[in-house]
Amino acid sequence: MARIAVIGSGFFGLYLAEYLTLKGHTVSVFEKEAESMSHASYHNQARVHNGYHYPRSVLTAFRSRVSFPRFVAEFPEAVYRAFDQYYLVGRKLSKVTAHQFASFCQRIGAPLERAPENFQRLVDEHYIEESFKVHEYAFDATILRDLMLKRLAQLPTKIAYNTEIIRVRGGGAKHRDHALALLTSDQAALSPDMVDGFDHVFNCTYSRLNYLLAQSQLELIPLKHEFTELCLVTVPEPLRHIGITVMCGPFFSVMPFPAVRHAGQPLHSFSHVRYTPHYEWYERDHCPVDPYAVLAQDPKHTAWPYIRRDAARYLPLLDQTQYHSSLWEIKTVLPRSESDDSRPILFRTNVGLKGLHCVMGGKIDNVYDVLAAVERELQL
Numbered sequence: 001m002a003r004i005a006v007i008g009s010g011f012f013g014l015y016l017a018e019y020l021t022l023k024g025h026t027v028s029v030f031e032k033e034a035e036s037m038s039h040a041s042y043h044n045q046a047r048v049h050n051g052y053h054y055p056r057s058v059l060t061a062f063r064s065r066v067s068f069p070r071f072v073a074e075f076p077e078a079v080y081r082a083f084d085q086y087y088l089v090g091r092k093l094s095k096v097t098a099h100q101f102a103s104f105c106q107r108i109g110a111p112l113e114r115a116p117e118n119f120q121r122l123v124d125e126h127y128i129e130e131s132f133k134v135h136e137y138a139f140d141a142t143i144l145r146d147l148m149l150k151r152l153a154q155l156p157t158k159i160a161y162n163t164e165i166i167r168v169r170g171g172g173a174k175h176r177d178h179a180l181a182l183l184t185s186d187q188a189a190l191s192p193d194m195v196d197g198f199d200h201v202f203n204c205t206y207s208r209l210n211y212l213l214a215q216s217q218l219e220l221i222p223l224k225h226e227f228t229e230l231c232l233v234t235v236p237e238p239l240r241h242i243g244i245t246v247m248c249g250p251f252f253s254v255m256p257f258p259a260v261r262h263a264g265q266p267l268h269s270f271s272h273v274r275y276t277p278h279y280e281w282y283e284r285d286h287c288p289v290d291p292y293a294v295l296a297q298d299p300k301h302t303a304w305p306y307i308r309r310d311a312a313r314y315l316p317l318l319d320q321t322q323y324h325s326s327l328w329e330i331k332t333v334l335p336r337s338e339s340d341d342s343r344p345i346l347f348r349t350n351v352g353l354k355g356l357h358c359v360m361g362g363k364i365d366n367v368y369d370v371l372a373a374v375e376r377e378l379q380l
């Protein structure tokens, strides 16, 4: 059995740690923050993807169709279903037509029906070609985190909070070839045997994947980062139990965000393809900055007025939406996702050091693909 370190306790780190512990390995998780799932696993749109979002990447759509029922069955308490989800097809600037979208849904076997009249009446048909009711949910990241921590509490997995891993290095333990050692932010707080002698180390730090590789003086993985803003809002009453996504171009999504409630009801998250990413940068051969430093230092001027103005052209009622606050996060994607909006996993083994593996999922339910890759490529 192996000694394994997992760096990062976002959803991917927690899920992988549980999986590896259940396989009989000795697993330690190291988390920079005081709690789990406080970065991308919380600051996201909370959509449990069921394929509809990816008409330009049939593979991602198919994978979502497979993962959706599995995620919903595994975490029913975290899945929020008390709303109707609508996908609308834009008339101008859209990369798909309503006919193409309907054919695509048929191809991936995703149920679709024309939106009812009472919904159609809310939509400006100069801008929207067609509105469809679909089968998709949201997840509550806080409940998801608590479920994962409860499951891990039954296991011998150790989680060290407030522990940033600064560097991974080879040639760690005295008596073992290839063992890996970790340098932590507060070396004194952990005994040497807690941070040394690992057979495998999984880098599950998402936007900081390369930052850790750079600090470990290892080659980087090409990644693209976006500094993103998700607005949390109260929608007008007729839209309270509704989610809306306009496909497929410079449009918007608004859907319940179950982890934050106001007067007993979830707020909605509001994103816009043009305004949610405030700016972006690439890491190719060097890692110019720590993404979390960018997050901390940005003055965070909201783009809400632009988002509201644009979205209200499609559904005039959205003009009455009340802004509450914003979630800010660094979104990290593979550069190739730019062209087709796909969300594959990144899984690289032995990245510069034998036993150091990098894991990144473009969406929450990709975690199942990560486990399949671990099983296939590492046989752990």
Ligand SMILES: Cc1cc2nc3c(=O)[nH]c(=O)nc-3n(C[C@H](O)[C@H](O)[C@H](O)COP(=O)(O)OP(=O)(O)OC[C@H]3O[C@@H](n4cnc5c(N)ncnc54)[C@H](O)[C@@H]3O)c2cc1C
Binding pocket: 007, 008, 009, 010, 011, 012, 013, 030, 031, 032, 033, 036, 037, 038, 039, 040, 041, 042, 043, 044, 045, 046, 047, 048, 049, 163, 164, 165, 166, 204, 205, 206, 207, 208, 212, 228, 229, 230, 329, 330, 331, 332, 359, 360, 361, 362, 363, 364, 365
């Ligand atoms: C704006 C936005 C919208 C999104 N919308 C959706 C959506 O609707 N549906 C969906 O399924 N997915 C969505 N995603 C993607 C989803 O959020 C990610 O795929 C997922 O959260 C990644 O989880 P993770 O565990 O890899 O990363 P994270 O949750 O970011 O976890 C990384 C962890 O590593 C820790 N860490 C970092 N560096 C170190 C270090 N050196 N030492 C120790 N710990 C460290 C961090 O503190 C953090 O806890 C969205 C993402 C964003 C940003």
